[in-house]
Amino acid sequence: AAGVIQSPRHLIKEKRETATLKCYPIPRHDTVYWYQQGPGQDPQFLISFYEKMQSDKGSIPDRFSAQQFSDYHSELNMSSLELGDSALYFCASSFKDRLNTEAFFGQGTRLTVV
Amino acid sequence: AQSVAQPEDQVKVAEGNPLTVKCTYSVSGNPYLFWYVQYPNRGLQFLLKYITGDNLVKGSYGFEAEFNKSQTSFHLKKPSALVSDSALYFCAVRASGGYQKVTFGTGTKLQVIP
Numbered sequence: 001a002a003g004v005i006q007s008p009r010h011l012i013k014e015k016r017e018t019a020t021l022k023c024y025p026i027p028r029h030d031t032v033y034w035y036q037q038g039p040g041q042d043p044q045f046l047i048s049f050y051e052k053m054q055s056d057k058g059s060i061p062d063r064f065s066a067q068q069f070s071d072y073h074s075e076l077n078m079s080s081l082e083l084g085d086s087a088l089y090f091c092a093s094s095f096k097d098r099l100n101t102e103a104f105f106g107q108g109t110r111l112t113v114v
Numbered sequence: 115a116q117s118v119a120q121p122e123d124q125v126k127v128a129e130g131n132p133l134t135v136k137c138t139y140s141v142s143g144n145p146y147l148f149w150y151v152q153y154p155n156r157g158l159q160f161l162l163k164y165i166t167g168d169n170l171v172k173g174s175y176g177f178e179a180e181f182n183k184s185q186t187s188f189h190l191k192k193p194s195a196l197v198s199d200s201a202l203y204f205c206a207v208r209a210s211g212g213y214q215k216v217t218f219g220t221g222t223k224l225q226v227i228p
Contacts, residue, residue, distance in 0.1 A: 033215055035218075041220075042218045042219060042220045042221050043204070043218045045215050045217065048215050056215050058215065090157065090158060092158075092216070103208075103216050104160065105150070105157050105158040105160075106157060107157040108156075108157045
């Protein structure tokens with residue numbers, strides 16, 4: 001079965017550079033969530049989109065922005081990268097308000113800022 | 115605001131013994147509850163969920179969890195632990211309703227000793 005696809009799987013950037021992470025949800029899923037998991041930490045919610053509109057916002061820095069496109073894929077843009085941005089970034093997708101829905105997670109993008 | 119508490123950072127159990135990983139939650143309205151497992155350098159894998167119905171839910175790899183509304187708990191259990199069950203386990207909650215974000219607990223590291 002198709003799963004959530006994230007690219008790239010690994011990314012190394014220098015401080016002050018920019019990075020773009022991509023997420024392709026499961027087909028027919030209309031909701032995308034982004035999470036950041038620092039080393040030894042639990043996943044922290046960043047932002048979510050439903051039907052291409054931002055639906056909720058968590059602890060996302062102002063240096064980060066995200067959007068969901070017409071094909072429902074999403075991109076997380078990160079600028080002025082800092083060492084503390086090094087983390088595993090997860091994308092998850094779900095179908096809005098279906099009774100048995102849960103968020104399906106991608107494998108994550110491991111971002112290392114040096 | 116919704117939250118999840120996993121009171122134990124680490125649980126150690128001998129192979130073949132029953133295991134329990136504890137989780138309590140707080141959410142407005144009816145909860146959707148989930149357990150995810152994370153192996154080193156891997157994404158979050160869905161184990162099981164409670165949406166409605168029978169309080170005892172069965173999931174992947176022989177795991178089960180019991181929803182207790184009065185105690186707001188959703189403990190993960192397995193009758194006989196395997197060494198391969200050693201991983202990081204996250205309990206998660208979301209409120210019922212459309213495009214609600216999932217909130218994770220801090221995770222419990224399960225170590226099954228041969």
